Amino acid sequence: MLIKVLGSLSPYSHYDSACPSYRVYDDEMNLLLDCGSGSHRFFDMQKDLNNLHIFVSHLHHDHYNDLYNYLYSSFALHNLGIIKDKIQVYLPRYPYEIYTNIIREHNSYADFNTIYDGMKVVIGGATITFCEIQHSKDVQNLAIKVNKCDSSIVYSGDVSYIDKDKLANFAKNCDLLICESSLLKKHNFPSICNHLTAYQAGCIAKEANVQKLLLTHFWPDENLNEYEKEAKSVFENTLIAKENLILEVGE
Ligand SMILES: [Zn+2]
Numbered sequence: 235m236l237i238k239v240l241g242s243l244s245p246y247s248h249y250d251s252a253c254p255s256y257r258v259y260d261d262e263m264n265l266l267l268d269c270g271s272g273s274h275r276f277f278d279m280q281k282d283l284n285n286l287h288i289f290v291s292h293l294h295h296d297h298y299n300d301l302y303n304y305l306y307s308s309f310a311l312h313n314l315g316i317i318k319d320k321i322q323v324y325l326p327r328y329p330y331e332i333y334t335n336i337i338r339e340h341n342s343y344a345d346f347n348t349i350y351d352g353m354k355v356v357i358g359g360a361t362i363t364f365c366e367i368q369h370s371k372d373v374q375n376l377a378i379k380v381n382k383c384d385s386s387i388v389y390s391g392d393v394s395y396i397d398k399d400k401l402a403n404f405a406k407n408c409d410l411l412i413c414e415s416s417l418l419k420k421h422n423f424p425s426i427c428n429h430l431t432a433y434q435a436g437c438i439a440k441e442a443n444v445q446k447l448l449l450t451h452f453w454p455d456e457n458l459n460e461y462e463k464e465a466k467s468v469f470e471n472t473l474i475a476k477e478n479l480i481l482e483v484g485e
């Protein structure tokens with residue numbers, strides 16, 4: 235499996251960066267984990283919209299704003315005969331008002347599916363599973379695992395450290411944990427809040443015994459070396475997400 239970073243910042247995109255989005259793909263599957271603001275600029279609509287399955291971890295704008303670009307492109311490119319199959323969109327049901335607004339979008343060539351804790355989907359030889367992880371009170375957030383041929387990737391969505399054990403358990407022994415780390419220790423947030431520090435992401439990676447940790451969801455203009463340093467103080471095999479970075483997991 236290949237993983238391409240399409241977005242690594244929050245709450246807004248700027249210059250050559252975008253809000254969270256990761257493409258996971260091989261010859262048989264074409265998945266997108268989140269589609270944050272500006273991230274579609276790093277996606278080839280003409281070439282890669284066919285057979286696309288989009289998974290949204292939670293309905294905060296920094297994770298789904300570009301969904302409308304994919305939906306409208308599916309509508310237009312289907313009308314032009316460029317894509318044959320509907321794109322498949324997977325969303326959490328809550329907040330219900332946002333969910334219903336999305337699935338009512340007429341100018342799209344898409345099917346909408348609801349995701350929930352414990353759900354399992356098989357696509358292109360990969361098994362995709364979901365685990366509800368607490369983030370903020372206004373949304374339902376689901377971590378996403380992609381497992382294929384004994385290799386696995388886990389994407390955290392946004393995380394409160396209160397659910398650290400649940401996330402570590404879900405990510406146990408995976409090859410790659412893509413984990414949000416919005417904060418640094420110096421920001422002085424309470425240890426349990428709506429996001430993780432890079433240090434906390436490192437602790438979860440260590441507890442889960444993952445092969446590699448990819449940090450993401452950075453504050454724009456913050457020095458990325460600080461995130462890396464903080465996580466590496468507890469988990470050495472840490473990388474920093476950057477738009478257009480491509481990683482390989484398994485065969
Ligand atoms: Zn969020």
Ligand SMILES: [Zn+2]
Pocket residue numbers: 244294296297392451
């Ligand atoms: Zn976010």
